Amino acid sequence: MAILHIVVLALVSTISARSIALKTRQSPAILPAGSALLSIQASGNGCPHDTANIVLDNASQTAVITNLTEFRAKIGPDGRRDATKNCAFHASVQAPQGYQFTLLQSVYAGYARLDAGVGGRFAASYFLSSNASDVVGRTIFLEGKSFLEGSTFEIDLEHGTPRDYHKWSNCGQSDIANINNRISLVAEAEPIESGELIANAAPNQTVSVLWRQCTQMA
Template sequence: MAMRRVLLGGAFALASVLGAIPAHAQPVPTPPGQITVEVETVNGSGCPQGTASVAAAEDNTAFTVTYSDYLAQAGGGSNPIDSRKNCQLGLKVHVPQGFTYAIARADYRGFAYLQRGASALQRASYYFQGSSQTTRSTHGFAGPLVDNWQASDETDYASLVWAPCGEERTLNVNTELRVSAGTSNPQAVSFMTMDSTDGSVSTKYHLEWKECPAG
C-alpha cells in the first residue's frame, strides 16, 4: 500500500488509511442524518479512565478523539514504565442505513521536548473487528527538539478499507508513544505528548462514504 509522508519544519506528518475498495464503488456526498460514535472499550497507560472522549462532526465528514493525559518521558529519574504509553480504543460508529465508511486521513498533534541524544517515536494502527487488513505507521523524532508536532496522513481513494455493509464492526484505533533518553544527560528529562496548549489533543479521523449495494 503506497503512503505519502510529508515533513514540514517542526511539524511532523504521519499517514494512515485503511484498505481496498470494490471496483464498482464510487465516491458519494456525505449521507443524510447524523452519525454517532461511541467508545466501547478504552485501555492503555496513555488514556486512563475518563481521559479519552470522542465526538462526531455535525457534517458527517470526521470524528475526533480527545486525550487529556497522554505523555511518555525518560531521563531525570523518570520511572522506566513512563517511557512507553499506549492507548487502545474500540469505537462503534453508527452510520445511516444504506451507507458505509472508510478512514481517509488521520490528523494528530502534540508537543516534543527531547534533549540532544534523546529520541522518540509515535506508532498507530487501525483495523475493523474481524478484518485481517491493518494499517501500521511508525514515525521517529530525534533530539534536540522543542516544538509542537502535527501529523496528517492520507492515501489514495482506491486504497481505502471499508466497513462491511449492513454490519456494525468495531473500529480499533491503537496509538503508542515512546521516549528514549539515549545518549542525553541522564539527569535531564525528555518527553513527548499527545496534547496541545489547552491541555488536550484532538485526533481527527476523516471519513469517506459510499452507498451499499441494494438488497
C-alpha cells in the first residue's frame, strides 16, 4: 500500500492507487489540568444533526462519530443534485492558561465508482470561531480512471502534516474549533458521465484534541 502525504494547502494529492495506508492519530495520554472537550456537534447535508451519532470520551478528549450514512455524493446524466456533500464538526474546547489546542481527525475510509470522465475530490478545512476568516485546508483528488470498476480507499489527513500547519487556538483561550469536510464529483464533458463517492465506510470516525504549551502574550 502507498502512503498519502498531505502537507500544505498549496499542494494537492491524487489517489491513483486502490487504497491508502491507515494511520490514526490520538490525543496525548497526559492532558493539561483544567482542559476539557465540552461538546461536539455535526452539521451539513453529509451528516445532518439528527443522523450522526457522537459519543464523547472525556478521559481522552476524543469524540467517536458513527452513522455518517449521508456522507456520499452522486453524479449522472439525470442531474447534479447530489454532486457535493459536506460534513462539519464543531468542537467546544476549554483551554487552561499556558496551553493551546488543535483538532485531529482519524482516517476516512470509503468507496468510489467513477467513469473515466468523472473526478472526485475530498477537501478538509479547519478554522476557529474566534477567527473564522483564517482557514487552512487540504485537498485530495480521485481520478476516474483508477475507480472504473469500483474500489475502496482510505484517506489519512494527518499523516505527514506538520503540527505547525494545524490551526492552533490562541494561548490560554477557550474556543470552538471547526472542521469542514467536503466531497464532490465533477464531470469533465457532456453528456454527464456517472460516479458515486462514499466517505463513510470506516467503523467510526474520531475527532480528538491535541495540546501544546505556549507563552501567554502580555
